[in-house]
Amino acid sequence: MTQNSxxxxxAPPRARRGGGPAAAGPAYDTDSxxxxxxxxxxxxxxxxxxxxxxxxxxxxxxxxxxxxLRWSAMTLTLVILGTAGAGYLYYEHLNSNIKKxxxxxxxxxxxxxTANAAGQTPLNILMIGSDSRNTAxxxxxxxxxxxxxxxxxxxxxxxxxxxxxxxxxxxxSLPRDTMIPIPKCTDPHTGKVYGAxxxxxxNESLGRGGPGCTVATWExxxxxxxDHFMVVDFSGVVSMAxxxxxxxxxxxxxxxxxxSDGHGSGLKLKAGTTPxxxxxxxxxxRTRYGFEDGTDTGRTHAQxxxxxxxxxxxxxxxxxxxxxEMRRLAETATKALTVDEDLGTVKKLYDLxxxxxKVPTKGITMTTLPTVQWPQDRNRLIPMAEDADQLxxxxxxxxxxxxxxxxxxxxxPSDDPAAPDxxxxxxxxxxxxxxxxxxxxxxxxxVVGALQGKGFARAAVDSTLTPQAKTTVLYPSADxxxxxxxxxxxxxxxxxSVRRSTDVSGITLIVGADWRTGDAYPASRKPTKAPESSxxxxxxxxxxxxxxxxGFTWG
Numbered sequence: 001m002t003q004n005s006x007x008x009x010x011a012p013p014r015a016r017r018g019g020g021p022a023a024a025g026p027a028y029d030t031d032s033x034x035x036x037x038x039x040x041x042x043x044x045x046x047x048x049x050x051x052x053x054x055x056x057x058x059x060x061x062x063x064x065x066x067x068x069l070r071w072s073a074m075t076l077t078l079v080i081l082g083t084a085g086a087g088y089l090y091y092e093h094l095n096s097n098i099k100k101x102x103x104x105x106x107x108x109x110x111x112x113x114t115a116n117a118a119g120q121t122p123l124n125i126l127m128i129g130s131d132s133r134n135t136a137x138x139x140x141x142x143x144x145x146x147x148x149x150x151x152x153x154x155x156x157x158x159x160x161x162x163x164x165x166x167x168x169x170x171x172x173s174l175p176r177d178t179m180i181p182i183p184k185c186t187d188p189h190t191g192k193v194y195g196a197x198x199x200x201x202x203n204e205s206l207g208r209g210g211p212g213c214t215v216a217t218w219e220x221x222x223x224x225x226x227d228h229f230m231v232v233d234f235s236g237v238v239s240m241a242x243x244x245x246x247x248x249x250x251x252x253x254x255x256x257x258x259x260s261d262g263h264g265s266g267l268k269l270k271a272g273t274t275p276x277x278x279x280x281x282x283x284x285x286r287t288r289y290g291f292e293d294g295t296d297t298g299r300t301h302a303q304x305x306x307x308x309x310x311x312x313x314x315x316x317x318x319x320x321x322x323x324x325e326m327r328r329l330a331e332t333a334t335k336a337l338t339v340d341e342d343l344g345t346v347k348k349l350y351d352l353x354x355x356x357x358k359v360p361t362k363g364i365t366m367t368t369l370p371t372v373q374w375p376q377d378r379n380r381l382i383p384m385a386e387d388a389d390q391l392x393x394x395x396x397x398x399x400x401x402x403x404x405x406x407x408x409x410x411x412x413p414s415d416d417p418a419a420p421d422x423x424x425x426x427x428x429x430x431x432x433x434x435x436x437x438x439x440x441x442x443x444x445x446x447v448v449g450a451l452q453g454k455g456f457a458r459a460a461v462d463s464t465l466t467p468q469a470k471t472t473v474l475y476p477s478a479d480x481x482x483x484x485x486x487x488x489x490x491x492x493x494x495x496x497s498v499r500r501s502t503d504v505s506g507i508t509l510i511v512g513a514d515w516r517t518g519d520a521y522p523a524s525r526k527p528t529k530a531p532e533s534s535x536x537x538x539x540x541x542x543x544x545x546x547x548x549x550x551g552f553t554w555g
Contacts, residue, residue, distance in 0.1 A: 091346060097334035100344040103229065105185040105209045106216025108502040110225040113164075113398070120164040122398050123355060126218055126229040128211055129156030129237070129285075151207025152233075154214050155286075156303065159222070161395045162355060168363035168400040169356070169539075172391060173303065174218075175296040176203040178381045179374055183220050185213035201380070206231075211338065221383075222392045223499055228352070231338040238282050240310075243332045246275030247310045249284055249302075250545035256554045257283070257290035264289045268554070281306075290552035296381065297368055297535075298549075304366035304537045305544050312361065312542070364539025365401040367391060367530050375436055385434035385513060387531040389469040394527060397496065401536060403529035413495065416482035421455040421490070424483045424507065427462035431510040434467045440516045447491070447511050450519035454490045462508065471512040471521060474501040483507055492521040 115121045130152045154176070161170040174180075182197040187209035194208040205214040215226045232240070241247050250273045257264040267283035267290065269276075276284050285303055292298030334346065343349065370387035374380040383389075394401060418424070428448050433439030444461045451459035471493055475484035481500070484507050488498050491509075515521055530536045537544060 094330060094334045094346045095344070097331070097337075098344050098346075098349075099338040100341050101210050101338055102188040102212045103340040103342065104215045104219070104226070105188065105212035106183045106219065108183065108220070109216075110219045110223055111500075112225045112227075116164045116398075118165070120166075122164045123160075123162040123228075123352075124224055124226050125160045125162075125352075126211075126215055126226050127156070127158040127160055128154050128206065128214055128229060128231040130154060130206060130231055130233045153203040154206035154211075155203050157202060157214065157218070158303075158307075159218060159224070159226075159395070161224075161398075162359060163398055163400065166355065166358040168365070168402070168404075169359045170395050170401045171304070171307070171364070171366045172395060172534075173300040173366070173368045174202050174221075175300055175368065175371060175381055176201065177296045177379065178202045178369070178371055178383065180217065180221055180383070182208065182213070183216050185209040185216055188212065211340075215340075222396065224392070224396050228340050228343045230343070232336050237285065237336070238278055239332045239336055241277040241281035243329045244310070244313050246277040247281060247306055247313060248273050248275045249306055249309060250274075250543075251548055252545050253548040253553045254555045255290050255546075255548045255552055257287045257552060259289055264552075270555075290549050292547050292549060294549045297371065298546075300368040301535055301537070302546050304368075305546065308361075308364070308366060308537065308539050308541070308544070311364070311539065315357075315361070361539040363400070363402075365530065366537040366539070367401060367534035370531060370533035372435060384533060385467070385469040387533045390527050390531050391534050393470070394530065397526070399526070399528065401530035401534075402538060414481040414485050416479060418482035418486035421486065422457045424456055424487060425458040425460075426451060426456055426487050426507045426509055427460055427504075428509045428511065429462045429464050429466045431466045431468045431471075431512045432516050433465060434469055434513045439465060439467070443511050443516065446519070447509065447515075450491065451487070451509075453519075456487065456490065466510050468510060468512045469514060471497060471515045472510050473498045474504045474508045474510065476500070476502060476504050476506065480507055491519075492523070 113122050156176070157174045159172045159174075161172070163169070178201070179199045180202050182200050182205050184196040185194045185205075185208045186192070187194070189210075192209070194213070197204075202217070205217040211229045211231050215229055218224070219226055249269075251269050251271055253271050255267065255269050257267040265283040265287040267280070267287045285306060286299070287302060288294060288296060288299045291302050330346075333349075337349075339349070343352065369391060370384035371381035372384045374382045391401075428444045428451070430439045430444040432443050444463075448459045448461050473484050473488045473493060475481055475498070478500070481498075484498050485495055487493075487507060487509060488495060493509075
C-alpha cells in the first residue's frame with residue numbers, strides 16, 4: 001500500500017479522555033561546531049482551575065494536573081480535527097509533514113516478543129538523534145557547508161522499552177563512541193549494499209542506508225525486536241524545546257563547555273536550575289567537555305536528565321492547554337520526525353503516546369549501556385561484558401530496572417521436535433575471555449566431553465574464540481530450534497539463552513564467562529535491578545543535577 005492510500009484509508013483521531021500530545025521524539029546530542037574530540041572512523045498560558053464556577057459566584061476547586069493533561073490532549077485532537085470543515089485537511093497536512101522510512105534494513109530480524117498470560121506484549125522504540133546538516137535550519141545551528149550531503153551520524157541512540165503491562169519504561173542509551181558490530185544493510189532507496197563491519201563506531205550505522213540500519217544494529221547487539229523508530233535532527237530538538245517553553249536542567253557549579261583549542265559545546269550556565277531552549281538546549285544535549293569525567297558517557301547522563309524533565313514538562317506544563325500552543329506543538333513535532341512506515345500518521349503517533357502515558361513517571365528508568373575503554377584507542381568504548389549483558393537481558397526479559405515488580409518469565413518450548421541426541425551435531429566455542437582477559441584453557445573441550453557423556457556423540461570443538469559474558473546456544477534456522485533447545489536442556493542452560501542467528505551455520509554452543517568450570521551450567525539468580533555501572537536515573541527524580549568537570553567552571 002502506498003503512503004497516500006494508507007493515509008486516505010485512515011480516519012483522524014477522535015477526541016477521547018486521557019490522551020496526550022503526540023510523542024515528542026528523543027532528546028539527543030549533536031556537534032554543532034567542530035567534533036569535540038576530532039575523531040571519526042573512516043568507514044505562556046496560566047494554570048487553569050476547576051471547570052467554571054459553582055452554583056454561587058466563587059470559583060470551584062483547583063483541577064488536578066492529570067485533568068489539565070487530559071484537557072490538553074483533547075485540545076490537540078480538536079486542533080487536528082479543526083473547525084469549519086477544515087479538520088481533515090489539516091490532519092492530512094500534519095501527516096504530510098512526517099517523513100517515513102523502512103524499519104529494518106538487515107537480513108536477520110529478531111522475532112517479536114511473545115505475549116504474557118494476559119495477552120500483553122512489550123513495545124520497543126528506538127529513538128535516534130541525527131547530526132544531519134542537510135537543511136538551512138540545521139546549518140544555522142552549527143557546522144560547515146562542507147558537511148552538507150555527507151552521511152548523517154546517529155549521535156544519540158536510546159532504546160525505549162515499554163513493559164507489556166505498561167507499568168514501567170526502561171530507557172537504554174548507547175554512547176556514540178562505542179565500538180560494536182554493524183550488520184550488512186541494504187539501502188531501500190538506491191539498492192546499495194553495505195557490507196557487515198566486525199567493529200565500528202555505533203553512530204555510523206545511520207549513514208549505511210538509513211535508520212533501518214541502526215535498528216538492525218541494535219537488534220544484533222541486544223537480540224530485542226524493535227517495533228518502531230523515531231529520528232529527530234538538529235533543528236527538530238531545538239523546535240521541540242521552544243514549543244514547550246523550555247526544559248529545566250541543573251548543574252552543581254557554574255559550567256562553561258569550552259577548551260583552549262576550540263572544542264566543547266559552548267554551553268555556559270550558572271549553578272542551579274535553568275530552563276534551556278533554542279541553541280542552548282542543543283548545547284546542553286551535546287556537551288561532553290564540562291560534565292562529569294568529560295567522556296561520552298557523561299553526555300548520555302545529561303541527555304537522560306533533559307529527557308526526564310521534558311516528559312514532566314509535557315505532562316505538567318499548563319501552557320499546553322492553549323489551543324494555539326497545541327497547534328504549534330503538533331506542527332513542530334510532525335515536521336521534526338522521521339519514523340518507520342508503520343508509524344507514519346498522526347493517529348498512530350497519538351496512539352503510541354497513549355501507550356507511553358500509561359506509564360507513571362516513577363516507573364521510568366533511564367540508563368546508559370555500561371562500557372569500558374577500548375584497549376586499542378582510549379577515545380573509544382566497548383560494552384562492559386557482564387554488566388552490559390545484565391542490563392540488556394533484563395530489558396529483553398521485560399524485567400523492571402528499578403528493582404520493583406520483577407516478573408518470572410515462562411520459558412516457551414519449541415514446536416519443532418528434536419532429533420535423537422546422538423544425531424544432533426553441536427559445535428562448542430570458548431567464549432570465557434571477556435574484557436580482554438584470557439579465556440579458560442580447554443574450556444570448549446571440557447564441555448564437549450560433558451555433551452558426549454550425555455549421548456551427544458556428534459559434539460565437537462570449534463576453535464573460534466567468541467568472548468561473551470553469558471553462555472548461549474545459537475541455531476541458524478527454525479528447523480533446528482528443537483535440537484538447540486535439547487542441547488541446552490542437557491546442560492542446564494536456560495531456554496532464554498537459546499536464540500536464532502545467521503552468524504552460525506549449525507547449532508553452536510558458546511561457553512560464556514558465566515560458566516568457567518564444571519560439566520553443568522551453574523544455576524544463577526536472575527538480576528532484579530540495573531547494574532550500578534548503568535547510572536540509572538528515575539523519571540520522578542526532580543532534583544537531579546549534573547556534576548561539572550574540573551577545569552570547566554567559571555566565576
